[in-house]
């Protein structure tokens with residue numbers, strides 16, 4: 001059955017210039033909407049001519065979840081698997097093994113049609129660069145109507161009404177519907193991309209570097225818009241960024257990724273302010289908080305290859321605390337050192353020589 005087009009109140013985009021960390025509309029700790037349970041993604045890549053094929057471990061044993069009204073920030077250096085995680089969360093990338101659950105159902109055991117119909121509208125993605133993600137030949141009206149047409153939502157009139165609502169939701173005036181993407185500013189285009197992601201009333205939005213292609217002056221406005229929408233619509237948001245400072249500010253929870261693994265995950269204040277994994281500590285030491293912080297830790301050398309990751313803890317080759325034990329085994333879930341800090345905080349880290357919080 002088609003989901004009706006709902007009337008939601010229009011709102012103005014925030015005009016603030018500094019990002020704000022709004023309180024979640026739904027208390028954190030609610031039932032997850034999307035959850036990944038021990039998900040692996042392995043790509044096969046050609047190397048050394050046509051014959052040799054390497055296995056690229058893009059995501060290894062990832063267990064994370066996001067609930068309504070919750071912002072999960074995902075950080076890590078380039079190539080650590082953040083975009084792969086994003087694609088798994090939106091259902092664009094099937095896991096090689098492990099389970100992706102949507103409201104408790106095993107997504108990839110559903111027939112393809114059912115999966116597209118339920119999950120395809122419940123989780124949406126905002127890409128980094130709206131200027132390439134939006135068809136330059138289509139007016140904004142058509143771009144926003146497209147998901148409604150594809151999913152057969154409402155009557156033609158209701159769809160037109162929904163286009164107006166969507167523009168209002170992201171703080172754009174109605175006449176933008178007639179413009180082409182090229183006639184809009186970068187910030188306006190990214191608002192249109194957010195509006196399109198909202199078209200089918202998703203429960204979760206995944207935003208992969210949503211502001212990195214924008215001028216600094218409009219970044220905060222787009223971030224504020226996402227936070228505002230989370231609060232008003234109770235959206236879950238997976239926010240992927242290299243901008244550690246912004247993630248620390250916006251996220252309720254933070255997942256830290258290294259070479260395809262989530263090495264630490266927990267409440268933002270704990271992960272950013274009292275990191276337990278040495279990699280997390282190094283990452284956040286590069287973005288000291290206004291309250292002060294520890295000395296800067298400079299990591300040397302590149303992230304190792306995802307084709308031949310080091311045995312045991314993948315960070316050990318760059319870690320100042322590494323011992324022989326670290327090469328033996330990754331301290332995975334259930335390992336005594338993958339500690340849960342408490343039933344409410346759900347803070348876990350995967351290290352046998354964790355940092356001691358101050």
Ligand SMILES: Nc1ncnc2c1ncn2[C@@H]1O[C@H](COP(=O)(O)OP(=O)(O)OP(=O)(O)O)[C@@H](O)[C@H]1O
Nearest residue numbers: 043045056058077078079080081082083084085306
């Ligand atoms: N389709 C693919 N085929 C082969 N390898 C891939 C594919 N997609 C990703 N990878 C590899 O998987 C690893 C993780 O990539 P991913 O894009 O998820 O990292 P990332 O953290 O998002 O990086 P960035 O911050 O640079 O976007 C990398 O080693 C990458 O080269």
